[in-house]
Amino acid sequence: MKIALSGYGKMGKIIEKIALDRKHEVVLIIDHNNLDDMTAEKLKEVEAEVVIEFSTPHSVLDNIQVCFEAGVPVVVGTTGWYEHIDELKEICEDTDNAMLYASNFSVGVNIFFHVNKVLAKLMNNYPYYEVQVEEIHHTQKLDSPSGTAITIAEGIIDNLETKSEWKNVLTDGHDVAGEVVKNNQLLIESLRVENVPGTHTVMYDSEVDSIEFKHTAHNRNGFALGAVLAAEWLQNKNGFYSAQDMFRFDI
Ligand SMILES: NC(=O)C1=CN([C@@H]2O[C@H](COP(=O)(O)OP(=O)(O)OC[C@H]3O[C@@H](n4cnc5c(N)ncnc54)[C@H](OP(=O)(O)O)[C@@H]3O)[C@@H](O)[C@H]2O)C=CC1
Numbered sequence: 001m002k003i004a005l006s007g008y009g010k011m012g013k014i015i016e017k018i019a020l021d022r023k024h025e026v027v028l029i030i031d032h033n034n035l036d037d038m039t040a041e042k043l044k045e046v047e048a049e050v051v052i053e054f055s056t057p058h059s060v061l062d063n064i065q066v067c068f069e070a071g072v073p074v075v076v077g078t079t080g081w082y083e084h085i086d087e088l089k090e091i092c093e094d095t096d097n098a099m100l101y102a103s104n105f106s107v108g109v110n111i112f113f114h115v116n117k118v119l120a121k122l123m124n125n126y127p128y129y130e131v132q133v134e135e136i137h138h139t140q141k142l143d144s145p146s147g148t149a150i151t152i153a154e155g156i157i158d159n160l161e162t163k164s165e166w167k168n169v170l171t172d173g174h175d176v177a178g179e180v181v182k183n184n185q186l187l188i189e190s191l192r193v194e195n196v197p198g199t200h201t202v203m204y205d206s207e208v209d210s211i212e213f214k215h216t217a218h219n220r221n222g223f224a225l226g227a228v229l230a231a232e233w234l235q236n237k238n239g240f241y242s243a244q245d246m247f248r249f250d251i
């Protein structure tokens with residue numbers, strides 16, 4: 001496939017390598033040097049068949065609009081924009097475009113998302129456990145909580161009767177005990193630590209014990225491979241998709 005990369009930072013560079021290894025062609029790379037090239041005309045000129053978008057929360061919406069204008073399918077890994085999902089879905093479907101987004105493209109995290117929902121449902125029988133989510137990322141991360149933590153929290157809220165919304169606290173490791181978290185709120189604690197690619201933990205705590213369910217990314221290769229697989233999966237499709245449409249777990 002002819003792939004255009006929107007964003008050429010930590011993720012964009014690994015995606016390029018994996019795309020080339022999988023015999024794709026990278027026909028356009030957008031970074032701070034050539035932001036003016038992110039236009040429908042340019043995407044058509046280079047005959048891009050898909051755009052893989054890993055940029056910033058501030059630029060992602062405009063970049064998706066450019067892809068829609070050009071009629072080029074877009075795979076979105078950028079996080080920090082999810083309050084606009086409904087409007088983007090509507091535009092995508094109304095204009096017969098194709099988009100797939102994921103807060104996390106790694107297979108391991110998508111397995112984690114699935115088991116997290118099952119666990120939350122099970123915990124309805126044990127209301128004396130209090131649940132909390134923790135995410136740890138590198139210090140350059142622009143958004144908090146992480147997109148992955150939001151997906152985890154939504155999986156819990158949809159399945160655990162005691163929680164109906166999440167509340168984020170960005171800490172430098174200080175005790176969050178002083179934070180006002182209502183009973184119906186699921187606490188997401190965000191920590192920023194040098195060089196951490198992404199660690200997510202769901203903790204159920206009672207007076208007598210704790211259950212911890214944890215995913216640790218050792219590097220960014222799993223995210224990048226998942227994004228390239230998503231670009232391949234999206235070929236010849238129209239519509240608005242999430243990673244759940246690609247990773248199907250039947251049990
Ligand atoms: N879904 C998933 O599996 C994953 C998602 N992510 C998400 O992907 C995003 C990118 O992560 P990461 O690569 O680590 O971030 P980086 O900061 O390393 O890279 C972002 C890149 O986007 C470029 N950029 C800035 N403005 C624009 C613009 N208007 N259009 C296109 N590109 C632009 C930046 O250029 P410059 O540096 O010059 O400003 C930089 O090259 C984040 O939102 C992150 O949360 C990350 C990992 C996995």
Ligand SMILES: O=C(O)C1=N[C@H](C(=O)O)C[C@H](O)C1
Nearest residue numbers: 079103104141146147148198
């Ligand atoms: O910014 C990152 O690095 C990551 N962002 C994604 C997120 O916000 O969940 C995915 C992964 O955790 C790494």
